[in-house]
Amino acid sequence: MLEVNDLHVSVGDREILKGFTLKVAAGEVAAIMGPNGTGKSTLSYVIAGREGYTITRGEILLNGVNLLDLAPHMRAANGVFLAFQYPVEIPGVACMQFLKAAMNAQRRSRGDEEINTPEFMKRVREESEKLKISQEMLRRPLNSGFSGGEKKRMEILQMALLQPKLSILDETDSGLDIDALKTVSEGVNSLRNPARGFLIITHYQRLLDYIKPDTVHVMAQGRIQKSGGAELALELEKHGYQNYVSNEAA
Amino acid sequence: MRLNPSENILPFEINYAQASAHEMSRERKEAWARYSNLGLPNHRLESWRYTDFRAACLKSFHPADKAIDNIELVREHESYRLVLLNGVLRHDLSDINLMPDGVNVDNIYENQSNLKENISFNTSNFSNLIKDTIVDLNTALASDGFIIKITEGVELTKPIEILNVITKQCSVFTRIFVDLSENSRINLIETLKNNSLHGAQVNHVLYAKLAPNSGLDLFSYLSGSGQSCTGILTLLAELERGASINSNVLFNLNGFFRRQVFAKLKEEHANITLNGVVLAKTKDHIDNTIAVEHCAPNTMSNEVFRYILNNKSVGVFQGKIIVQPAAQKSDGFMQSKAILLSDLAAMNSKPELEIFADDVKCSHGSTCGEIDKEQLFYLMSRGLDEQEAKSLLIEAFAFEAFSAFKDDKMSNFTKNILADWLFIKRNLS
Numbered sequence: 001m002l003e004v005n006d007l008h009v010s011v012g013d014r015e016i017l018k019g020f021t022l023k024v025a026a027g028e029v030a031a032i033m034g035p036n037g038t039g040k041s042t043l044s045y046v047i048a049g050r051e052g053y054t055i056t057r058g059e060i061l062l063n064g065v066n067l068l069d070l071a072p073h074m075r076a077a078n079g080v081f082l083a084f085q086y087p088v089e090i091p092g093v094a095c096m097q098f099l100k101a102a103m104n105a106q107r108r109s110r111g112d113e114e115i116n117t118p119e120f121m122k123r124v125r126e127e128s129e130k131l132k133i134s135q136e137m138l139r140r141p142l143n144s145g146f147s148g149g150e151k152k153r154m155e156i157l158q159m160a161l162l163q164p165k166l167s168i169l170d171e172t173d174s175g176l177d178i179d180a181l182k183t184v185s186e187g188v189n190s191l192r193n194p195a196r197g198f199l200i201i202t203h204y205q206r207l208l209d210y211i212k213p214d215t216v217h218v219m220a221q222g223r224i225q226k227s228g229g230a231e232l233a234l235e236l237e238k239h240g241y242q243n244y245v246s247n248e249a250a
Numbered sequence: 251m252r253l254n255p256s257e258n259i260l261p262f263e264i265n266y267a268q269a270s271a272h273e274m275s276r277e278r279k280e281a282w283a284r285y286s287n288l289g290l291p292n293h294r295l296e297s298w299r300y301t302d303f304r305a306a307c308l309k310s311f312h313p314a315d316k317a318i319d320n321i322e323l324v325r326e327h328e329s330y331r332l333v334l335l336n337g338v339l340r341h342d343l344s345d346i347n348l349m350p351d352g353v354n355v356d357n358i359y360e361n362q363s364n365l366k367e368n369i370s371f372n373t374s375n376f377s378n379l380i381k382d383t384i385v386d387l388n389t390a391l392a393s394d395g396f397i398i399k400i401t402e403g404v405e406l407t408k409p410i411e412i413l414n415v416i417t418k419q420c421s422v423f424t425r426i427f428v429d430l431s432e433n434s435r436i437n438l439i440e441t442l443k444n445n446s447l448h449g450a451q452v453n454h455v456l457y458a459k460l461a462p463n464s465g466l467d468l469f470s471y472l473s474g475s476g477q478s479c480t481g482i483l484t485l486l487a488e489l490e491r492g493a494s495i496n497s498n499v500l501f502n503l504n505g506f507f508r509r510q511v512f513a514k515l516k517e518e519h520a521n522i523t524l525n526g527v528v529l530a531k532t533k534d535h536i537d538n539t540i541a542v543e544h545c546a547p548n549t550m551s552n553e554v555f556r557y558i559l560n561n562k563s564v565g566v567f568q569g570k571i572i573v574q575p576a577a578q579k580s581d582g583f584m585q586s587k588a589i590l591l592s593d594l595a596a597m598n599s600k601p602e603l604e605i606f607a608d609d610v611k612c613s614h615g616s617t618c619g620e621i622d623k624e625q626l627f628y629l630m631s632r633g634l635d636e637q638e639a640k641s642l643l644i645e646a647f648a649f650e651a652f653s654a655f656k657d658d659k660m661s662n663f664t665k666n667i668l669a670d671w672l673f674i675k676r677n678l679s
């Protein structure tokens with residue numbers, strides 16, 4: 001599914017990712033945990049194709065396709081989805097208009113037929129109910145004036161509608177209260193299937209109580225320092241990241 | 251002082267020579283005298299510093315000959331249509347005789363050479379706001395136009411459309427006077443269509459006088475497939491108690507153009523909304539200049555403009571809100587935002603507040619920049635290609651200015667124009 005090999009990424013003169021390597025299998029939920037400023041968000045942006053990063057070495061393969069060769073919209077069409085840590089507000093673009101435009105754009109890029117309106121409405125209704133998103137919210141401009149929880153639920157709704165192969169959740173738990181965290185986690189869990197991979201980026205164990213990871217990777221100073229199973233997250237919760245940071249510094 | 255010292259001939263002198271072959275009214279003679287004294291406004295006047303009109307009119311065009319050209323005009327709106335072709339009324343294409351009860355339309359030029367002796371040509375009420383000769387020039391030279399009088403209490407649902415079409419190189423001076431009696435309400439569509447392939451010069455004035463509790467919904471659309479059109483569209487508005495104007499303007503033409511609005515909120519609870527969108531394609535220069543004077547308490551003005559500037563185009567927004575000492579509890583809001591789609595495009599924005607009352611709410615804002623990169627990436631990360639994402643963002647940006655549209659038909663009409671513009675732009679880039 002996803003293979004990141006020896007990835008080196010800089011912003012300006014500063015190297016952020018320093019030989020990052022990771023594999024996520026189809027059906028796997030991989031969690032990446034690490035302290036602030038270690039390059040977790042950079043990793044998610046680089047996979048999705050945001051401007052402003054210089055890739056000096058390495059490759060990112062999704063089912064054998066090198067994503068680094070593709071523009072962001074073609075990465076999306078190939079199945080990449082990034083749930084943003086800070087979803088962008090777009091005043092003037094209605095949620096429904098955006099959702100339909102996104103679904104159809106991906107279908108066109110893949111050479112599929114566009115979705116018809118009744119089918120689209122039905123899908124949106126089904127998925128938004130699961131996420132407790134009201135029709136009123138869907139009539140509003142995209143993310144404009146949404147609360148933190150509403151924004152995150154809107155990200156998961158998009159994920160549900162777009163059915164990506166690889167979902168990256170960048171600190172989806174930040175800014176969520178317990179109830180919203182549960183709703184969002186349930187939404188994510190319902191999308192788990194043997195063909196879909198997840199990369200869950202978080203600081204805290206808390207989110208992983210709701211979304212059980214198959215693998216946990218500790219990231220510090222631009223690369224993976226240690227990999228293990230779900231138990232590794234619990235150990236981190238107990239001892240913090242100190243060991244990994246000081247190892248690297250020494 | 252005469253501002254055209256280097257020129258022997260005053261621009262548009264030929265037009266005046268033709269017009270004055272007939273007897274002229276006092277207003278027209280006086281207006282011409284003021285114009286010939288000062289000439290066309292140039293960049294040395296503060297309110298014309300970004301739009302040097304004199305430089306743009308170095309060569310003035312002749313009025314169109316009176317030959318009756320055959321022309322097919324598609325009806326774009328379901329309306330009572332009044333057609334001015336190259337500045338001359340076309341009875342055969344107009345619905346003058348089909349006007350409903352309570353709507354009285356007269357041609358300003360009916361009694362031969364003279365403009366009717368009508369208040370519509372006395373613009374002295376605006377003398378504290380107007381500092382140049384553009385309206386004078388129109389008063390002196392208006393070759394055709396209408397006086398539209400709406401009877402008390404009449405509310406029209408079907409719009410009245412003034413269609414100003416230009417098909418050849420000429421100068422066009424047209425004048426519309428709309429007189430709304432108490433409690434009357436109309437929709438007015440003002441369309442300028444320049445299809446001249448060899449340029450055109452336009453000076454069009456719409457003078458709207460609103461009696462208490464009357465309402466005017468105005469949509470002004472400047473368009474056409476023709477080459478560079480140099481012109482000025484002026485809206486003069488006087489609003490009495492509780493009267494309201496909701497004006498939306500859309501620019502989609504090639505050329506050097508200014509639309510200026512001088513509005514007086516004369517009595518309590520009068521309110522005016524002036525919104526606009528500028529779509530500039532190549533080397534266009536588009537200027538919106540507004541002066542709203544709050545003369546009475548509890549008056550309200552609201553202005554929202556959006557500029558989308560491509561290639562080497564230039565946008566200008568000048569908005570002035572004047573609050574007179576008597577106009578306590580007035581509310582004035584003004585906002586202009588521009589998206590520059592090229593490094594060569596430029597925007598000039600100058601908001602001005604002159605507040606002489608102490609209990610008022612006035613604000614203004616102005617921004618200018620590229621398309622927001624974060625928004626663009628967000629949309630692209632969901633699968634929209636760059637052009638589609640940009641189009642969606644531009645459309646959303648433009649429609650912030652048209653949120654006040656009351657009429658769905660007009661709203662859809664503008665949406666389609668915008669979609670066409672974006673489509674053409676996409677295929678060119």
